[in-house]
Amino acid sequence: MSDVPSQTGRADAAAEAAIGAAAPAPLSRNEEIKARSRFLRGTLSEELDREAFGGLSEDASQLVKFHGMYVQDDRDLRGERAKRKLDRALSFMARLRIPAGVLTPRQYLALDRLATERANGTLRLTTRQTIQFHGIIKHNVRAALQSIDAALLDTIAACGDVNRNVMAASHPFRSRAHADAAEAAARLSAHFLPRTGAWREIFIGDQRVRGGEPEAEPIYGATYLPRKFKIAIAVPPANDVDVFAQDLGFVAIVQDGAITGYDVLAGGGMGMTHGEPDTYPRVGDVLGYCAAERLLEVAEAVLTTQRDFGDRANRKRARLKYTIDSRGLEWFKAEIERRMHSPLEPPRPFAFATHNDALGWVSGADGLHHLTLSIESGRIADRDGRHLKSALAAIAGLEGFTESGRFVITANQNLVIARATDAERERIDALLAEHRADLKVSPLRQGAMACVGLPTCGLALAESERHLPGLVTRIDEILARHGLAAQPITIRMTGCPNGCARPYLAEIGLVGRGPGRYDLWLGGAPDGSRLNRRYRENLADAEILAALETVIAAYATGRRDGEPFGDFARRVSPP
Ligand code: SRM
Ligand code: SF4
Numbered sequence: 001m002s003d004v005p006s007q008t009g010r011a012d013a014a015a016e017a018a019i020g021a022a023a024p025a026p027l028s029r030n031e032e033i034k035a036r037s038r039f040l041r042g043t044l045s046e047e048l049d050r051e052a053f054g055g056l057s058e059d060a061s062q063l064v065k066f067h068g069m070y071v072q073d074d075r076d077l078r079g080e081r082a083k084r085k086l087d088r089a090l091s092f093m094a095r096l097r098i099p100a101g102v103l104t105p106r107q108y109l110a111l112d113r114l115a116t117e118r119a120n121g122t123l124r125l126t127t128r129q130t131i132q133f134h135g136i137i138k139h140n141v142r143a144a145l146q147s148i149d150a151a152l153l154d155t156i157a158a159c160g161d162v163n164r165n166v167m168a169a170s171h172p173f174r175s176r177a178h179a180d181a182a183e184a185a186a187r188l189s190a191h192f193l194p195r196t197g198a199w200r201e202i203f204i205g206d207q208r209v210r211g212g213e214p215e216a217e218p219i220y221g222a223t224y225l226p227r228k229f230k231i232a233i234a235v236p237p238a239n240d241v242d243v244f245a246q247d248l249g250f251v252a253i254v255q256d257g258a259i260t261g262y263d264v265l266a267g268g269g270m271g272m273t274h275g276e277p278d279t280y281p282r283v284g285d286v287l288g289y290c291a292a293e294r295l296l297e298v299a300e301a302v303l304t305t306q307r308d309f310g311d312r313a314n315r316k317r318a319r320l321k322y323t324i325d326s327r328g329l330e331w332f333k334a335e336i337e338r339r340m341h342s343p344l345e346p347p348r349p350f351a352f353a354t355h356n357d358a359l360g361w362v363s364g365a366d367g368l369h370h371l372t373l374s375i376e377s378g379r380i381a382d383r384d385g386r387h388l389k390s391a392l393a394a395i396a397g398l399e400g401f402t403e404s405g406r407f408v409i410t411a412n413q414n415l416v417i418a419r420a421t422d423a424e425r426e427r428i429d430a431l432l433a434e435h436r437a438d439l440k441v442s443p444l445r446q447g448a449m450a451c452v453g454l455p456t457c458g459l460a461l462a463e464s465e466r467h468l469p470g471l472v473t474r475i476d477e478i479l480a481r482h483g484l485a486a487q488p489i490t491i492r493m494t495g496c497p498n499g500c501a502r503p504y505l506a507e508i509g510l511v512g513r514g515p516g517r518y519d520l521w522l523g524g525a526p527d528g529s530r531l532n533r534r535y536r537e538n539l540a541d542a543e544i545l546a547a548l549e550t551v552i553a554a555y556a557t558g559r560r561d562g563e564p565f566g567d568f569a570r571r572v573s574p575p
Pocket of ligand 1: 095125127129130131132158242245268269270271319378451452453458459498499
C-alpha cells in the first residue's frame, strides 16, 4: 500500500506546500461539518428521533449522505403546499451499495417488500448499478435500513465525499474475466469502505464497545475526501460501465480467459454548471498498465492523491479531474508512482465496441441462461398496465431460483436475470409475458437513459425520467421516416448539467436548462470513449425534434458505409 499520511484535513497545507502558492482559500463549509462530525455521527441520531419535523438540519442533511441518504421534497407538490402555507413534503431517498450490482433473488425480494412497505412503491435502478428508494418518511428510515441490513446489504458510502458504489462489467456470469471483474469490484468496495461504526449505531441500533479501540479512518482520515470518488472496471469489448466517465477506471486486460492486469484511467467526470466554463465534463486519461495483483495498491495511490491534493475550498472544482488539470497529468502520474514505489507499465492496447447493454437471453457453456431485460429509466413499478415490479418479484421467488439465481443491475439501468436453468428460463419468459413486462423496444429506446430528475431531485431544472420516453417515441418516428428505424443510437437525458445519466458521452445528449428546455449535444462515440459537443442551446421539444430531423435526414443520405450516427454528427458539425 502507499506510504502516505493517513489522516487528512491537512490536505490543503500539503497542496500549498507542494506548489508553494499563496495562502490557502478557506475550507468549504462541508469540510467543517465533516471535521466536527465525530466520524459521521453529528446530531443524526437525535434528529432522527424528532419526528415532528420530517427533515434534518442543514449539517445533518450533509452528513446523512455519507450513510447513503438524501433529504428531498416532492417538487410536484411544492407550489400547491406553499400556497396553502404548508411546509415542503419531506422524505428520504436511500441508495444501496451493491458492488458490481450483484444481488441474490432473496435479497431482491427483501428490497421489493421494502419499496412497498416503507417507500413510494417503486425501486429505481441507477446508472451506477445500484438501487434507490424514494419517499421514505422519517418515521420509516430506521426500519427501512434495518430491513436492508437484514438482507445483508447496506447504504454505507452510497453518497457523500467517499468512494461510491464500485461498478464492474455487468455480466459476471459471461466469462471467467467477467467474474474476476465483479470480484475485483467487491474487493475495491470493501477496501475503501469507511471504517466508522456510525451507520450501524445510528440506524441499526448497535452500541459502541466501551473502552474499545479508538475509532480511525486509516485511508480517509477524519475529513474523508474533498468530494465524491468513482471507480469502475470494464471488460472489453463492452464499455458498459462507461469507464471514461470515472475518477478511476480499470480496463481489464485478459489473457487465456482471465484478467491478468488493467490499464488504469484517471480523471473522468461528467458534471458541469451552466455558464461556468471552469466546470466541464472530461474523459479519463490512460495512465499505464498494472498487474492484476496491484489493483488495490494503484487504487489507493490514486484515491489518496486526490484526498491530499483535491480542492477542499471550492466544491465545484473538487473532483479528481480538476486536480489533474490544475497540476498536470505528468505531475499526477509521478505522484501515483511515488506512492506505489514503482512506475506503471506502458498501457496495453484495448478496444471497445459499445457502451450499451446487449438485451435478451444468452446461454453459458455451463447450460445456464441469462436474460438482460430493458427497464425504462431503471424504474421498477407496476403501472400503465405493465406489472414489472410484480413480475420481478414472482421471478425472484421461483423455487430453486431464489437460491441459485442472481439479479445484476447494469450501469445502463437495466437488469440481468442470471443463472436460470432451462425450466426456469421458460417460467421467467412466461411470468414476464403474464405481467406484460416483456415489451419489445426499438434500438433507440434500448440505448436511452434518463436521470431521475423531477419530482424528487432537488437540483433538476427540467424533467428527465418522466419526459424522455415520450420524446423517444417521436424521435423513433423521425428515424422511421428516414429509413433508420433499426439504427442503434444512444440518447441520454438529464434534468440539469450534473450529468447523472452521463449525457456528454451519448450520440444524442439532452441536458436540462429550465422547465421544458434542453441543450442538445451531439457526437458521442458509440463506445463511450469521446465527449459530444453542444450543438444547440435552450430548445423546447419542437425545436429539438426539428434540429434532430435535419441531422437525421442528412445522416440518412450522407453517411459513410457503416458510419455510426455520433461519428457522422461530429463530422458534419465541427466545433
Ligand atoms: Fe448523480 C447529484 C442521482 C449518477 C453526477 N445525483 C445527484 C443527486 C443526489 C441530487 C442532489 O445532489 O441533490 C441526484 C438524486 C436524484 C434523485 O431524486 O434520486 C442524483 N446520480 C443520480 C442517479 C440516481 C441517476 C440515475 O438516474 O440513475 C445516479 C445514482 C448513482 C449511484 O447509484 O451512485 C447518479 N451522478 C451520477 C453520475 C453517473 C456515474 O456516476 O457514472 C454522475 C456523473 C459522473 C460524475 O460524477 O462526474 C453524477 N450527481 C452528479 C453530480 C455532479 C457531480 C460533479 O462533481 O460534477 C451531482 C451534484 C453534486 O454532487 O453536487 C449529482
Ligand atoms: Fe438531478 Fe441533475 Fe442528476 Fe438529473 S442530472 S438526477 S436533475 S442532479
